[in-house]
Amino acid sequence: MVDLSDTICALSSAPGRSGLAVVRVSGTKSLQIHSKIFRHKKPIKNPPPRLVMLGNVLNPCSGNVMEEANAVCYLAPKSYTGEDMTEYSIHGSPVLIASLLNSICSLGARLAEPGEFTMRAFLHGKMDLTQAEAVKDLIDSTTLFQAQIAARQRSGVFSKKIEPVKKEITDIIVQLESAVEFVEEDLPLEARETNIQRLDNIIKEIRKWIDAHRFGRVVREGFRMAVVGRPNVGKSSLFNALLNQDRSIVMDLPGTTRDLVSENTSISGIPVQLMDTAGIHAIMNSTEELGIKKTYQAISDADAILMVLDRNCFPCEEDMKIRSDLMNLFCIVVMNKNDLESRWSMEQIETFAGEWPWISVSAKFGTDIDRLRSLIFEKIFGSEQLQQEDVLITNLRHRHHLEALEDEMVQAARGLKGGLSEEFPLLHLHKALKNIGEITGETSVEDILTEIFSRFCIGK
Numbered sequence: 001m002v003d004l005s006d007t008i009c010a011l012s013s014a015p016g017r018s019g020l021a022v023v024r025v026s027g028t029k030s031l032q033i034h035s036k037i038f039r040h041k042k043p044i045k046n047p048p049p050r051l052v053m054l055g056n057v058l059n060p061c062s063g064n065v066m067e068e069a070n071a072v073c074y075l076a077p078k079s080y081t082g083e084d085m086t087e088y089s090i091h092g093s094p095v096l097i098a099s100l101l102n103s104i105c106s107l108g109a110r111l112a113e114p115g116e117f118t119m120r121a122f123l124h125g126k127m128d129l130t131q132a133e134a135v136k137d138l139i140d141s142t143t144l145f146q147a148q149i150a151a152r153q154r155s156g157v158f159s160k161k162i163e164p165v166k167k168e169i170t171d172i173i174v175q176l177e178s179a180v181e182f183v184e185e186d187l188p189l190e191a192r193e194t195n196i197q198r199l200d201n202i203i204k205e206i207r208k209w210i211d212a213h214r215f216g217r218v219v220r221e222g223f224r225m226a227v228v229g230r231p232n233v234g235k236s237s238l239f240n241a242l243l244n245q246d247r248s249i250v251m252d253l254p255g256t257t258r259d260l261v262s263e264n265t266s267i268s269g270i271p272v273q274l275m276d277t278a279g280i281h282a283i284m285n286s287t288e289e290l291g292i293k294k295t296y297q298a299i300s301d302a303d304a305i306l307m308v309l310d311r312n313c314f315p316c317e318e319d320m321k322i323r324s325d326l327m328n329l330f331c332i333v334v335m336n337k338n339d340l341e342s343r344w345s346m347e348q349i350e351t352f353a354g355e356w357p358w359i360s361v362s363a364k365f366g367t368d369i370d371r372l373r374s375l376i377f378e379k380i381f382g383s384e385q386l387q388q389e390d391v392l393i394t395n396l397r398h399r400h401h402l403e404a405l406e407d408e409m410v411q412a413a414r415g416l417k418g419g420l421s422e423e424f425p426l427l428h429l430h431k432a433l434k435n436i437g438e439i440t441g442e443t444s445v446e447d448i449l450t451e452i453f454s455r456f457c458i459g460k
């Protein structure tokens with residue numbers, strides 16, 4: 001475990017050459033180090049906290065001016081980490097940055113481990129574990145939507161929701177425990193009923209959060225979508241249209257796409273890995289065989305499939321064969337080439353699509369591609385808009401603990417309903433509280449914390 005008595009420092013902006021670079025120092029020696037490496041333009045004895053001050057960065061050995069810089073001092077606990085902190089904005093020259101970090105270390109600080117600033121913030125109670133994890137998600141986000149969800153989590157939406165649940169469970173525990181203590185006073189039937197109702201309400205709430213993880217995971221990790229169909233139906237054209245660029249080769253000749261072409265994009269803010277595949281049909285030669293093998297691999301790797309049909313060609317056996325291969329998968333049927341005459345009757349399309357949603361587009365002319373994007377988003381997310389206060393579980397660790405929490409609550413409720421002695425539900429309610437503690441970090445063990453924070457970048 002990191003030593004909190006150490007003073008740490010790191011470059012918090014991206015490494016390499018840049019206009020400006022931010023170096024942060026946190027710990028008890030921060031201000032003492034500051035007095036040796038920074039000379040304020042206007043001499044001051046005690047730098048005022050949280051104020052940007054212009055001055056010179058000095059070499060602590062020679063006293064020479066290294067560079068002009070801005071500095072901000074923070075006094076514990078009013079800082080990101082909850083400790084005394086200083087922050088320097090200097091010109092983003094790698095040699096200057098290295099020299100400043102060297103000076104700071106020569107005065108008793110050490111270089112920070114990845115995520116150590118945020119870990120200290122957590123350990124000093126500036127944020128709970130869900131908020132600390134969201135800091136990393138926020139930095140790692142590749143779309144604005146992901147960043148918005150992470151920022152909400154960072155502000156403590158989940159923590160605010162879980163707090164009343166914890167209070168409610170604690171309250172029920174107190175009631176049951178007093179019934180155990182005064183053995184002659186069994187919990188009155190009415191109180192038992194009320195508690196069962198309260199437990200059931202909590203279980204419902206937790207279930208809602210667990211269900212939301214299906215979407216949350218997709219927001220955080222994105223999803224893989226394969227474009228599948230017969231040769232020449234317009235898969236590569238659709239792939240390019242969704243990417244807004246000519247990435248895959250489009251030809252009049254069937255069988256042009258032999259290899260898998262994969263590209264990252266985003267649909268309504270969700271990261272998507274889109275895969276263009278070789279057309280599935282009766283195999284003619286070994287190159288095609290390899291291509292089709294890769295197509296089936298892509299299908300099994302995908303979270304969603306766009307099954308493309310040529311509206312201008314009559315339904316055929318091969319379409320039906322592909323359909324049966326995709327049975328039980330999450331599919332959207334795309335009737336392509338809607339600029340041409342349709343050879344499919346509405347009834348044929350609907351019978352073919354069955355449970356799957358379908359849409360007609362023209363990949364070549366870009367018609368209704370935005371509608372297809374909305375349909376994909378709606379089918380993955382459901383049509384409801386996410387409300388500001390809604391909890392979206394994006395983290396698998398949270399999901400595991402929520403499932404364990406739900407399990408304990410169900411057992412506790414079952415015990416009460418079955419008229420078992422209070423000790424039995426109490427055991428489960430205490431375990432439930434422990435699970436909440438592990439989500440928020442109150443009862444987290446050391447290696448879990450180390451594991452979480454080691455995935456952060458240095459300087460955060």
Ligand SMILES: Nc1nc2c(ncn2[C@@H]2O[C@H](COP(=O)(O)OP(=O)(O)O)[C@@H](O)[C@H]2O)c(=O)[nH]1
Pocket residue numbers: 229230231232233234235236237238249250251252253254255256257279336337338339340361362363364365
């Ligand atoms: N008229 C029309 N032609 C299309 C459309 N989409 C693709 N095509 C044409 O169909 C042919 C095959 O397209 P391609 O994307 O290579 O199909 P793939 O073999 O399924 O990847 C090309 O000549 C495309 O220009 C469309 O929406 N309308």
Ligand SMILES: [Mg+2]
Pocket residue numbers: 235236237248249250256257277279
């Ligand atoms: Mg193709």
